[in-house]
Amino acid sequence: MTERNVVSWTAIVVGYANVGDMDNATRMFVQMPERNLTSWNAMIGGLVGDMASARALFEKSPERDIIAWGALISGYAQNGQPNEAVKIFLEMESMNVKPDEYIMVSLMSVCAQVGSLDFAKWVDCYLCQSSIDKGQTHVIAALIDMNAKCGNMDRAKKLFEEMPKRDLISYCSMIQGLSIHGCAEEAVGLFNRMLNERLIPDEAAFTVILAACSRGGLVKEGSHYFETMKNKYSIVPSPDHYACMVDLLSRSGQLKAAFELLNSMPVEPHASAWGALLGACKLYGEVELGEVVARRLFELEPKNSGSYVLLSSIYAAAEQWQDFAIVRDKMRERV
Template sequence: MTLFLRCCCRCLSSSSAAILANTAPTAAASSSSLSVASLLLSCRTLRSLQQIHPHIIRKGLEQHQVLVCRFLVLCTSHFALRYASEVFFRVSSPNVILWNALLNASSNLSSLSDTLYLFNLMRHSQHPDGFSFPCLLKSCSFHAALFLGASLHAAIVHLGLEDDLFIRTSLINLYGKCRQVDASRKLFDTMLYRNEVSWTAMITGYVICGNVVAARLLFDQMPERNIVTWNVMIDGYVKAGDLINARKVFDEMPKRNEISFTSIIDGYAKAGDMVSARFMFEQLNNKDVFSWSVMISGYAQNCQPNEAFKLFVEMYNRKIEPDQVVMVGLMSACAQLGRMSIAKWVDLYVQQISLDASQPHVLAALIDMNAKCGNMERASILFASMQIRDLVSYCSLMQGYSIHGFGAKAAKLFDQMLKEGIIPDDIAFTVILTACGQAGLIEEGSGYFKLMKDAYNIDPSLDHYACMVDLLGRAGLLKEAFEFVKSMPMEPHAGVWGALLLACRMHCNTELAEIALLRLSEVEPQNAGNFVSMSNIYAADNRWADVSQVRYIMRLKGLRKIPGCTWVYS
């Protein structure tokens, strides 16, 4: 057997390897096949693969199943499923190994329905083996298709393949990903033999279900742990918000990789500790695009947009091409800065690099960035280009209209969203109520507040009540706003009383302002801004003695007015 054939058979069962060996080239054909085999072994890019294919055709090797098998594996690694399918279906009688290679490609790169179609097509000419079912089960796991997975399990039992190591491990993974951890454990406990992948699949199931205690118990029982299992355990603690144990597992690891570092960095970022996240990031020698994306997104999520941009510039200078996660994080940072010039650069950069900007989450981020930076024309064009509009994209555009004083357009867009059958959530109602408040749309805002409760069964939150107080207060309906506050079914928070105080300042109502300040001093006594607002209300009413009294109280409390600043960008 040649070196090439051994490479192809390395990960196959003995029976599968025998099938490939029987299709090995004869002495007459060996010279042509070996030259192509050598090219395939050295292939590193999709372009190289496309250049090798004509050689296979010219040398009459399209039916050479060993070469085609290797070709399909390479197509999968380069995300070229369509190309792999074209090559596969030129083989007159593909054996089970070739079918498994195509199934594996489909399970990684295509939909569940496509993979199921190929599986059923395969059954017309070949019997599925211990490698066929795991490919389909993997696709079921990814799409959380429990019903189909359970049906496959029944077929596997009927065929007597349930004790196959790879199949049973795939079933454990399926049930774990579908949060049926008891079914996973039953299969795990009755296994005749377990390998590291089986243990890891079971531990992963517990982590997905949020049972990090059970995951750790199994982790401690595991005879030999690989780096994947260690990383799963770190991820479990990070998801549980237990950074102490996550770091402890990280420090105990005999060997770490990029995933180990990225998991702990992500944990610190989610906890808001960007100093520790940056420290761990700097300890990572081989930073991949995923580690960069976690840091940039972490800075954006923790309201540090300048740091996000600084890190992106460093990444850019190292000539590391960003992925979608990096660019979405950068767009979020840009939206926080509100600078149109930077937004235009980011928008143009996305068009220049090989990034699929048509993906819904990328488009939604582009819309949000342009809208918050004031480029509503571009945001509207991007929104119109979306084939399928979701709640996030609608909210992004509505919020943009609201920020820039187009409340009526936001209301019109909200109504359009309802007509398209998109169900609003509590955030969507916060956005539209804010827009109505800033535009003075009292009737529309009151209608949306009632719609939220009556039509969508959403209990108004404190933020919703604050929006309504703001809506009434801005319109000068201060008495109605105060009565609304008193009718609330829960204790008002600072946002509610703050909205009333702001309205009192706008309309010079000192009586209600004093009530609002009194309540604000109870819920947030160290907020100097509330006292400053009250002082300004007294000043507008020429009550200078009361102004002095407020300033005296501020000195007693040790409160100081925070100096304001204005940024002007060219």
């Protein structure tokens, strides 16, 4: 190329950013003799895995459009920083920049993370008063997910039932919302309705329904879905699926079955699954099994004081004071 202009420079920066090569994108961005809005936006959007850098670049940008604001809000939402996302949204609002549907979807995702009913109602009301097309599938799906997870189940159900065509995502949002808010049996009924509508559940859908069964103590239903997932849908259980089943069995007092399931796993179980079983050992006073489980946790997370505390509590409940003292000493040494 005999002459490079801002368009060609920007094309290279955007190309690198689109494939996630932010080192080269940054190198080219720094070398640019002049920068336009597109190059700034490409860099901000590409850096959302590192929100401190993305925010710093956003603050330096001489001009900000809806794409830049949206990239920052979406980035905070994806990185589990909902409070920062809300701050950016309110700052954007104060500058009379009107959000598009993509920013509102990100904001609803943020609200679902926070779980605030009042915030959900405010976002819902704001969206209804805006000019954004509320009939778009991704907007409706986000509305259902937000309202369900924040406990506004009547609103979520209304939106869900009014959908011209319900999909796996909308069903899972409703099932998860019902599960979170103590309606496990209703969640199971909705999952069965989904199957009757001939929708094919995926790994995520089975994680959602197994978690619902765990929260509700529905051992029979959870066991059925776990077997159905393997035998009918040929889905190999993931560590998350096993963790749900271990939690379900542990909560219902079937500690030996939970232990056997953990040992049958073809992959290393999550520490959280062992932790759920250890917590159940404390609840049901299972000293011998608690010792075995605790030793496994000490290997996986030697600096996690929670496992030591649980085992010492098991010993205390059984009035095994010498063992209690030994565990406490080990905790002080390692943690």
